[in-house]
Amino acid sequence: MAFLNLKRASLPALFGLVLSICLLVVGTSIEAQARGRKSEKRKPVQFAGKVIAVSDGDTIKVLRDKVPQTVRLTFVDCPEKKQAFGTAAREYTAALCFNRNVQVRELGKDRYNRSLGEVVLPDKRVLNYELVRSGYAWWYEQFAPKAVNYQLAQAEARQQRLGLWRENSPTPPWQFRKLAALSRKNSGTRVFAGKSLAGKKLVAATIQKSNH
Numbered sequence: 163m164a165f166l167n168l169k170r171a172s173l174p175a176l177f178g179l180v181l182s183i184c185l186l187v188v189g190t191s192i193e194a195q196a197r198g199r200k201s202e203k204r205k206p207v208q209f210a211g212k213v214i215a216v217s218d219g220d221t222i223k224v225l226r227d228k229v230p231q232t233v234r235l236t237f238v239d240c241p242e243k244k245q246a247f248g249t250a251a252r253e254y255t256a257a258l259c260f261n262r263n264v265q266v267r268e269l270g271k272d273r274y275n276r277s278l279g280e281v282v283l284p285d286k287r288v289l290n291y292e293l294v295r296s297g298y299a300w301w302y303e304q305f306a307p308k309a310v311n312y313q314l315a316q317a318e319a320r321q322q323r324l325g326l327w328r329e330n331s332p333t334p335p336w337q338f339r340k341l342a343a344l345s346r347k348n349s350g351t352r353v354f355a356g357k358s359l360a361g362k363k364l365v366a367a368t369i370q371k372s373n374h
C-alpha cells in the first residue's frame with residue numbers, strides 16, 4: 163500500500179519531467195528550422211541577363227530567362243528623380259549597364275517582388291559600388307551597416323566632392339521620401355478641411371435662406 167501511494171505521489175512529477183523533455187525537443191527542432199531558413203535567405207542566387215530598362219539610379223530591369231525582372235540594387239540608395247543628381251544618377255547607371263549582359267547576385271526579394279542584389283558588369287566591376295564611388299549614390303547604412311567597402315567608397319567620394327557631394331549638405335533620399343510623404347499627408351488634410359468648411363458654409367447658407 164505504501165508503495166502504491168509513493169507511485170501515485172510521483173505521477174505529477176513524472177508527468178512534469180516528460181512534458182519538459184518534450185518542450186525542449188520541440189524548441190530545439192523549431193530553432194534548428196529557423197536557423198535553416200535564415201541561412202537559406204542569406205544564400206545568394208546568381209542569374210544572368212540583359213539590362214532592358216533603367217527606372218532610376220538604383221533600379222533596373224533585367225531579362226531573366228526571357229522574363230523581365232526588376233532588380234533593386236542593394237547597399238545603395240540613389241537620389242530620387244526630383245532630387246538634385248537624381249537624373250544624373252539614372253544616366254550614369256544607364257551608361258554602365260543598359261543593353262548589356264550582367265550578372266546579378268540576388269540576396270533576396272522585397273515586398274514588391276523585386277530582386278535585391280549586386281549587379282556585376284561585363285568588366286567585372288560592381289554597379290552598386292561604382293555608383294557610390296562616383297558620388298551618384300549613398301551607402302545605405304540603415305540596411306547595410308557592415309558593408310565597410312561601401313562606407314569607405316562614400317567617404318572617398320565625399321572627400322573629393324564627386325557627384326552629389328558637390329553640395330555642402332545634400333539630403334539623403336530616405337529623408338527626402340519621408341518629407342515628401344509628410345507633405346502629401348498634410349496636403350490631404352488641408353483639402354479635407356477645406357471641403358468640410360465649404361460644406362458648413364453651404365449648410366449655413368441653406369438655413370439662412372429657408373428662414374427668410
